[in-house]
Amino acid sequence: MAVNDVARVYAGSLFDIAEERKTLETTEEELKVLSEIFAEEDDFRNYLSAPGISIESKKEFINKIFAGKLSETTVNFLNLLIDKNRQAVIGEIYEAFIELSDIANNRQRVTVVTQSSLDDSLREKIKSDISRKTGKEILLREEVDESIFGGIIIKIGDLVIDGSLSKGLQNIRRNLLNSKVRSEVAYED
Numbered sequence: 210m211a212v213n214d215v216a217r218v219y220a221g222s223l224f225d226i227a228e229e230r231k232t233l234e235t236t237e238e239e240l241k242v243l244s245e246i247f248a249e250e251d252d253f254r255n256y257l258s259a260p261g262i263s264i265e266s267k268k269e270f271i272n273k274i275f276a277g278k279l280s281e282t283t284v285n286f287l288n289l290l291i292d293k294n295r296q297a298v299i300g301e302i303y304e305a306f307i308e309l310s311d312i313a314n315n316r317q318r319v320t321v322v323t324q325s326s327l328d329d330s331l332r333e334k335i336k337s338d339i340s341r342k343t344g345k346e347i348l349l350r351e352e353v354d355e356s357i358f359g360g361i362i363i364k365i366g367d368l369v370i371d372g373s374l375s376k377g378l379q380n381i382r383r384n385l386l387n388s389k390v391r392s393e394v395a396y397e398d
Contacts, residue, residue, distance in 0.1 A: 216298045220305030223286055228313070232280065237310055239283040244303040247296075257296045267291045317345040322352045322362035322373075339365070 227236035247254050257267055268288045275284050290296045311318060319339055321327065327335070336347045343365075354362075357373035364370075 213301055215295065216301035217305045219295065220302045220309060224306055224309045226282060230282065232282065233310060235280060236283060237306060239279050240303040240306055243287065244300045247299050257291065264291055315345050316348055317343050317365060318348045318350065320350045320352060320364040322354050322357065324355055324357055324359050326353060327351060
């Protein structure tokens with residue numbers, strides 16, 4: 210997901226506060242929950258986005274739902290987003306917050322796409338190899354995609370390493386279509 214500049218500013222401010230209060234992990238988890246609620250609960254999202262409902266009503270609603278369940282910092286942050294009519298970008302704020310948290314904790318998120326699930330030894334080998342090359346702790350996410358026929362695709366940030374069989378077959382096909390074979394060579398007796 211591409212994160213916009215507004216989300217980065219809000220995430221940066223919240224990150225600084227959470228870092229100062231030593232609540233980075235809690236804040237990250239709470240933002241994740243809020244992001245998931247916004248993505249999955251249409252009624253909740255629609256209520257907070259409705260222009261006909263006052264800001265004060267929205268904030269009272271948030272306080273009733275989340276007071277005591279989320280930290281005061283996160284509830285106040287959500288109220289600030291409502292004040293500024295930025296609650297719709299909570300998902301992007303969460304993504305930007307994760308980026309900042311990963312940088313601070315020397316972590317790298319990696320996605321591995323294979324035709325079938327990885328076994329434990331291969332998963333650990335991939336993590337250790339990438340960790341050795343990047344010097345970072347690797348947070349591995351696996352995806353299964355049967356359409357790649359075999360091989361592996363590794364996504365590290367914007368870098369995609371495609372070692373899938375389907376990509377290899379596409380390359381062979383492209384090379385064959387682009388190659389020019391002289392007709393007299395192809396049909397000699």
